Amino acid sequence: VQLQASGGGLVQAGGSLRLSCAASGRTFGHGYVVAWFRQAPGKEREFVAAIKWSGGHSYYGESVKGRFTISKDNAKSTVSLQMNSLKPEDTAVYYCAADRALIQSSIRGSSHYDYWGQGTLVTVSS
Numbered sequence: 238v239q240l241q242a243s244g245g246g247l248v249q250a251g252g253s254l255r256l257s258c259a260a261s262g263r264t265f266g267h268g269y270v271v272a273w274f275r276q277a278p279g280k281e282r283e284f285v286a287a288i289k290w291s292g293g294h295s296y297y298g299e300s301v302k303g304r305f306t307i308s309k310d311n312a313k314s315t316v317s318l319q320m321n322s323l324k325p326e327d328t329a330v331y332y333c334a335a336d337r338a339l340i341q342s343s344i345r346g347s348s349h350y351d352y353w354g355q356g357t358l359v360t361v362s363s
Contacts, residue, residue: 238263238352242333245357248323252361256318258333258354264314265290268337271316273307274347275329275359284345285331286318296344301327323361330356 244256258271265271272287286307287296295307306319316333334350343349 238265238335240333240335240352240354242331242354242357244318245331245359247360247362250323250325250361250363252323253319253321254323254359256320256331256333256357256359258316258318258335260314260335265309265316265335267291269335270337270339270344271309271333271335272344272350273316273318273331273333275327275331276356277326277329280329282332282347283329284347287344288316298345320359323359325361325363328359328361330358332356 238260239262241259248254269290270287273285274282275285276282284298285301288307288309304322309316333354335352336350339349
């Protein structure tokens, strides 16, 4: 499956952005987990959020809990990340990732995902 991330941009602190991750080649389906990770300059890749395609259970990193919401559109085979109350420390390249049959303990680990989008830059100015 190929992933296409979009929606990044420049926003002021306190603002909102919505990222999208679209699947092509193969649609998301039973067993897939779709996640967002981010990587700021000089830092390690960080788990942001994930959603199970079957059932829609979602997971969030501690730094974004309560501000970001992950959702899916079954018909369009897309996953969105609504980011509210953005902070300068949210500035990073955001990547969507996907894989199948991940056990729960693996969902937050970037090394467990085989499919990655190209990344989209989010810049939050203070």
